Amino acid sequence: MKKVKAASLALLLACAVSSHGCNDPRVHDTSKNPVAVKIVVDPEKPLYEIGDEVKLDYVVFDALGSPVYGIPASWQNPDPAGAEPLGGGRFRLLHVGAYTWRVTLDGYGLSDQATLTVPSRPVEMEITVDPEKDHYVVGDEVEFGLLVYDQEGTLMDLPADWEAPDGSLARPEGGLRYTLLSEGRLTWTASLQPPWDLQASRTLLVDGTGPQVVIDSPERGDTIAVSASRPVMTVSGHVKDEPSGVDILYLRGNNVAEQQLTVEPDGSFSLEVPVRQGMNTVELEAFDASGNATRLVRSAYVSTDFFSLEGDAEGRTQIPAAETINLSAEAFDRGSPSGNPPYDPCSEDANGNYACQEIADLATVLELALNNVDFSSSQQGQHFIWPLVDQAWQFNLTNEI
Numbered sequence: 001m002k003k004v005k006a007a008s009l010a011l012l013l014a015c016a017v018s019s020h021g022c023n024d025p026r027v028h029d030t031s032k033n034p035v036a037v038k039i040v041v042d043p044e045k046p047l048y049e050i051g052d053e054v055k056l057d058y059v060v061f062d063a064l065g066s067p068v069y070g071i072p073a074s075w076q077n078p079d080p081a082g083a084e085p086l087g088g089g090r091f092r093l094l095h096v097g098a099y100t101w102r103v104t105l106d107g108y109g110l111s112d113q114a115t116l117t118v119p120s121r122p123v124e125m126e127i128t129v130d131p132e133k134d135h136y137v138v139g140d141e142v143e144f145g146l147l148v149y150d151q152e153g154t155l156m157d158l159p160a161d162w163e164a165p166d167g168s169l170a171r172p173e174g175g176l177r178y179t180l181l182s183e184g185r186l187t188w189t190a191s192l193q194p195p196w197d198l199q200a201s202r203t204l205l206v207d208g209t210g211p212q213v214v215i216d217s218p219e220r221g222d223t224i225a226v227s228a229s230r231p232v233m234t235v236s237g238h239v240k241d242e243p244s245g246v247d248i249l250y251l252r253g254n255n256v257a258e259q260q261l262t263v264e265p266d267g268s269f270s271l272e273v274p275v276r277q278g279m280n281t282v283e284l285e286a287f288d289a290s291g292n293a294t295r296l297v298r299s300a301y302v303s304t305d306f307f308s309l310e311g312d313a314e315g316r317t318q319i320p321a322a323e324t325i326n327l328s329a330e331a332f333d334r335g336s337p338s339g340n341p342p343y344d345p346c347s348e349d350a351n352g353n354y355a356c357q358e359i360a361d362l363a364t365v366l367e368l369a370l371n372n373v374d375f376s377s378s379q380q381g382q383h384f385i386w387p388l389v390d391q392a393w394q395f396n397l398t399n400e401i
Contacts, residue, residue, distance in 0.1 A: 050093060053093075055088070071108070073105045082095045098117045100116075120156060124153075125149075127190055130143045145176065180206050187204075205243060205244060211294050218235070236271075244288040251273070278301065278302065
């Protein structure tokens with residue numbers, strides 16, 4: 001009798017632990033009772049980026065950790081301005097920030113929440129310079145600054161390491177202030193400290209002088225023979241400007257209107273310009289990209305071709321082998337006595353206007369020279385060059401002399 005009771009008790013215990021409960025009304029089934037709810041995010045990442053799309057759902061668990069299906073729930077979603085709903089539990093993250101979803105099982109009070117974070121990341125850097133100029137000159141003092149922006153253009157305060165030009169080019173004055181010491185292009189670079197890998201550079205153009213202009217032809221003091229039928233001379237040379245680069249080159253002269261010259265890639269230039277007999281002057285003016293200018297003047301004496309006297313059709317003759325200039329004693333006696341004043345071709349006319357008479361002979365020219373020599377400075381027995389005193393005379397020789 002005791003053995004039968006033991007068997008019955010064992011069967012009862014087996015039915016109690018069976019998942020089917022052996023259809024014993026004394027056994028209560030707890031497998032459908034939810035005890036927890038969990039939000040599931042796809043894809044699941046520690047951090048997200050602007051523009052990422054995610055899908056959110058929930059799973060209900062019983063006491064044994066098994067999922068329970070078919071239990072409705074209510075959602076609390078973030079502001080749509082930050083997490084745009086796309087339908088079907090999908091959302092698009094639009095801005096930097098932290099976004100929280102909460103789900104609550106209807107009738108049970110069980111809830112869970114999930115927070116997705118879009119962190120602020122530096123994506124752009126800008127180096128500022130005060131004062132801000134298109135170019136600088138040696139001796140200018142500048143101060144640098146750094147602006148760091150995140151994905152939405154919001155300023156960030158992040159430390160950076162700086163790399164500056166050599167101290168012989170830009171002298172540090174403390175902080176991010178420098179004095180510019182040399183012409184050229186000087187570069188500063190800022191790099192964000194780890195964990196960020198972002199850098200920016202700023203190059204300053206230091207240029208306070210104009211381009212270097214060299215005229216190869218005509219050379220200084222040149223005498224150039226040209227054809228009477230084609231009176232031109234070639235102006236050539238080269239120009240360069242290291243810091244800014246040559247912007248434009250002009251040529252003008254006493255016998256040529258201003259015009260712009262073409263500068264070849266190697267800096268050379270060449271142009272034929274019209275000339276006339278006598279002294280011809282050309283002026284070159286070069287500007288660099290910073291607006292600095294250099295002006296250079298070159299003069300050359302121009303003569304027409306020699307002609308053959310035998311083949312001359314204009315009736316020109318040779319100059320005699322010698323010319324004789326006769327000066328009378330009067331030329332040496334002027335000024336003494338006082339009634340015989342030195343000859344002066346220039347004086348006031350009847351109307352009080354200062355005017356000069358035309359000199360038409362070489363004797364008068366020589367007389368003027370003799371009357372302006374300082375004989376008192378001569379020393380006896382020595383060769384001496386007498387300077388002309390008081391006045392300087394300019395004579396235009398014509399074919400009438």
